[in-house]
Amino acid sequence: MVKLGYLGPVGTYSEEAAQSYAQWRQVKPLTLIPLTTIAGCLEALAAGELDLALVPSENSVEGSVNITLDSLWRLDTLHIQHAFIRPIVHAFIAQTADLAQIEAVYSHPQALGQCQRWLQVHLPHARQCPVTSTAEGLQYVAQSKRVGAIASVRAAQLHQLPIVATEIQDISDNCTRFWVVSRQQGEGWPQPGDTHTSIAFSLKANAPGALLKVLQLFSDRQINLSRIESRPSKRALGDYLFFVDLEVNGRPDVVADCLLALKDATDVLKVFGSYQFLDLGE
Numbered sequence: 001m002v003k004l005g006y007l008g009p010v011g012t013y014s015e016e017a018a019q020s021y022a023q024w025r026q027v028k029p030l031t032l033i034p035l036t037t038i039a040g041c042l043e044a045l046a047a048g049e050l051d052l053a054l055v056p057s058e059n060s061v062e063g064s065v066n067i068t069l070d071s072l073w074r075l076d077t078l079h080i081q082h083a084f085i086r087p088i089v090h091a092f093i094a095q096t097a098d099l100a101q102i103e104a105v106y107s108h109p110q111a112l113g114q115c116q117r118w119l120q121v122h123l124p125h126a127r128q129c130p131v132t133s134t135a136e137g138l139q140y141v142a143q144s145k146r147v148g149a150i151a152s153v154r155a156a157q158l159h160q161l162p163i164v165a166t167e168i169q170d171i172s173d174n175c176t177r178f179w180v181v182s183r184q185q186g187e188g189w190p191q192p193g194d195t196h197t198s199i200a201f202s203l204k205a206n207a208p209g210a211l212l213k214v215l216q217l218f219s220d221r222q223i224n225l226s227r228i229e230s231r232p233s234k235r236a237l238g239d240y241l242f243f244v245d246l247e248v249n250g251r252p253d254v255v256a257d258c259l260l261a262l263k264d265a266t267d268v269l270k271v272f273g274s275y276q277f278l279d280l281g282e
């Protein structure tokens with residue numbers, strides 16, 4: 001059996017995504033293994049305790065899931081196999097519908113961030129308490145009538161807790177991109193059929209035009225970027241890593257040639273993998 005780790009417990013958005021992915025694989029069954037952190041999923045994969053990990057990588061409202069990007073850079077031995085996008089619809093779950101009684105709201109930081117306006121209007125005085133996953137927040141709801149949680153309708157049903165409000169996310173079209181990651185296989189360069197290549201690099205020098213020289217390599221080859229993002233390198237304040245997604249656009253050889261040129265033009269280059277976006281349906 002192929003073991004796939006995800007951010008648990010049962011009832012998280014990651015579990016929902018893992019179930020959809022498992023259905024898509026059909027003939028290659030998966031054992032789904034809940035873990036307590038996103039970094040823990042990727043570490044267990046790198047250590048050989050899992051065959052695959054499913055992790056959120058970016059949300060349409062809150063942006064990148066930093067721990068996913070940082071872990072991929074740090075662990076160095078992992079490759080993205082697939083990407084897919086899931087709609088994220090949040091509910092407010094509590095034992096009372098009288099919001100004046102709610103003193104604290106528990107959820108994953110991404111979910112709290114995606115519901116800021118609703119919280120401001122409906123629970124301006126409640127403490128916002130970040131926890132490791134949306135489903136973990138439900139444990140506190142079960143224990144106290146004075147706390148609420150933001151999680152999915154499915155999670156509320158699984159834990160048999162009352163739904164006070166639904167569709168509370170600030171932007172109705174809220175969605176998250178997930179990556180399915182494996183241990184490194186080959187170099188991660190694009191094969192025919194792959195639509196995206198994700199990379200990260202550091203620059204050789206902190207000097208005028210250093211980033212421009214690297215970006216010129218994409219421009220010279222007419223390679224479109226679907227994301228570019230800088231993250232602190234953690235070496236020194238003001239020192240950055242750049243995370244870039246390239247569109248392969250049916251030209252894997254051109255992207256491979258660009259990766260060769262990037263090896264020379266950057267200080268450290270990491271190829272996180274080349275993959276397709278899956279359509280998992282609703």
Ligand SMILES: O=C(O)C(=O)Cc1ccccc1
Pocket residue numbers: 007011012013014015056059088108110111132133134135176
């Ligand atoms: O906490 C969860 O349920 C997760 O899977 C992480 C998450 C949180 C909010 C949106 C998407 C994924």
